[in-house]
């Protein structure tokens with residue numbers, strides 16, 4: 001694994017747990033973790049449960065006893081690490097968004113296709129697909145229970161940078177993160193809605209905004225406190241969007257709205273999706289992730305109404321391995337489910353999803369949103385990905 005902070009910790013917990021919960025054809029062994037600071041990565045290896053640690057990710061790629069490379073770094077290093085790992089024949093799990101640019105994502109998807117021919121698999125970490133209620137939404141849509149999908153309404157709201165004194169961390173610098181709320185949380189709802197509906201975004205009209213354009217530079221020691229220079233606070237420009245909102249047409253005929261923002265005061269990590277079809281509606285709220293709201297319009301009029309499905313039955317996706325019905329699960333389980341699906345695919349020679357090609361398609365949507373916003377919200381078609389044959 002490369003990176004040991006937020007996602008590094010979430011993935012480590014999942015790698016630690018996955019073999020103990022699921023009956024899998026292969027076991028994960030947590031061999032080597034990489035970070036740039038020798039002291040901190042040593043401490044992280046101990047805390048998170050890794051056998052060894054290094055400050056050079058190339059060691060991961062070069063070691064013959066390592067089969068899987070898990071990339072948990074910011075987007076500016078995804079392409080370089082993934083390309084090297086794939087060239088070395090490793091299976092690769094890479095955090096989202098796949099890359100910082102379409103060009104990088106295209107190169108990664110092409111490399112993944114080449115590596116696949118040699119037996120290496122790759123997947124992008126859109127973990128919310130693995131929340132059981134989300135997987136159940138997809139099942140209901142796929143079974144035709146919602147009929148024809150007419151509307152998709154998706155929002156992902158946070159508020160962690162409402163304070164203009166919040167420092168200029170890497171997520172606010174385009175050269176490291178690629179984009180702001182759009183690529184960080186917008187990418188999740190793009191992937192999630194495409195996954196659930198089985199439809200792809202064909203075109204968009206977008207607005208983006210950077211509300212706070214200048215922020216204090218983070219201190220090197222804490223990363224959070226503002227840097228001071230003779231009593232003055234040194235600042236730098238925010239080079240990404242704080243919020244991105246767009247309307248879209250899906251290629252199956254649905255109309256959709258998307259909202260991704262870090263300025264929704266009071267909303268901490270509020271991911272919500274509602275899908276309206278000719279025969280019913282499903283609605284999901286991450287803050288109540290064990291539940292799915294379902295409206296079945298085929299029931300007699302006198303009995304119609306939203307029902308709350310408690311998604312904890314053994315029949316529900318992923319849940320037979322966990323607890324008795326009603327014993328709820330949480331955010332971190334989505335990562336354990338992600339590792340389960342990845343290990344199963346790698347061990348059986350199947351193709352894990354979302355593939356790099358699927359993640360490239362999300363990147364193309366992000367790119368269309370940026371181009372639309374730059375062109376005064378002009379209707380912008382999502383560029384087709386490279387032909388599947390070349391991926």
Ligand SMILES: NC(=O)c1ccc[n+]([C@@H]2O[C@H](COP(=O)([O-])OP(=O)(O)OC[C@H]3O[C@@H](n4cnc5c(N)ncnc54)[C@H](O)[C@@H]3O)[C@@H](O)[C@H]2O)c1
Nearest residue numbers: 003004005006007008035036072073074075077095096097
């Ligand atoms: N799936 C999700 O829900 C989710 C949530 C948060 C972040 N992410 C994604 O995960 C990735 C990491 O985000 P995070 O929140 O964990 O960030 P973070 O800042 O918490 O951690 C980043 C880690 O990468 C390390 N790092 C950075 N550059 C490196 C390099 N060149 N070599 C080695 N290590 C390096 C840092 O030292 C740190 O350990 C991003 O792509 C982000 O979009 C996904």
